[in-house]
Amino acid sequence: MTGPKSGIRTTHVPGTGKTPSVVCEVFSSDPQKVSRWQGQLPALAAVAGLFKVLADETRAKIIYLLAHEELCVCDIATILDSTVSNISHHLRLLRAHHLVKYHREGKVVFYSLDDEHVLHLISEAFDHVKHR
């Protein structure tokens, strides 16, 4: 199968002002460009998944905090003016993506960043949103 969204479309070549060379092409628009991309697209689902993790203000702040120092859940909640439960839920997600590490000291659990790369990603995005 060629996918449920496929259909009959026409052809366009930019710049030339040409009329559609083919009126009814099955499952492709511009044969040249379209066929060139066949199987060439990298799997960006995982990339989008990583961005989803970072696409939340609270989580971005948690990462930023933990990049600078080790903190317990309670402290993070206080600093971010949130609830312990809420922060714990977010940490659970960050843990699942191996972005944070933790160790228990008595009753308290201390979290810290386990992936400097994501901090770099955040700071780069921060620079991006600043100058424009």
Add this chain to the structure above:
Amino acid sequence: MTGPKSGIRTTHVPGTGKTPSVVCEVFSSDPQKVSRWQGQLPALAAVAGLFKVLADETRAKIIYLLAHEELCVCDIATILDSTVSNISHHLRLLRAHHLVKYHREGKVVFYSLDDEHVLHLISEAFDHVKHR
């Protein structure tokens, strides 16, 4: 106001095994660490907003495509096996964030990337999800 989530929490110092030095501290957990962060957190809402735009497989792929060549809506839809309407909705969002530029040629609208920085962000995230 100090925020709706504030409450009375206790103090913890990692490593020392110390007992909470203060039992009831209003609106703060570890006074040392918490106060150090007062007003020090950068505004990461916009950063999270940018990541939200990238946190979708279809949009990530559109950006990847447009980084390599100029394409019309119809072609993008064909390559990504989606509908023209769906792609147009995504392009609308990308346009609102000034990530893509476009120009009309007759009936056809050609889109291309207007922000190489986001491509760098994507390729960096791609490298990240690969080796682990």
Add this chain to the structure above:
DNA sequence: ACCTCATTTGAATGATTGCTCAAGTGTTCT
């Protein structure tokens, strides 16, 4: 054993999001 505290977990809620369908706009051609 019991109580307290720090954190985790699950269920419930409201908000946001991606996609689809149908209708609308703008452009070209006859």
Add this chain to the structure above:
DNA sequence: AGAACACTTGAGCAATCATTCAAATGAGGT
């Protein structure tokens, strides 16, 4: 003017998500 085409837009829907509350777990102190 009218038809055909490329694209845009808005409403509607199901799925996902962030947050909250209440209950559960785990560890230390008495």
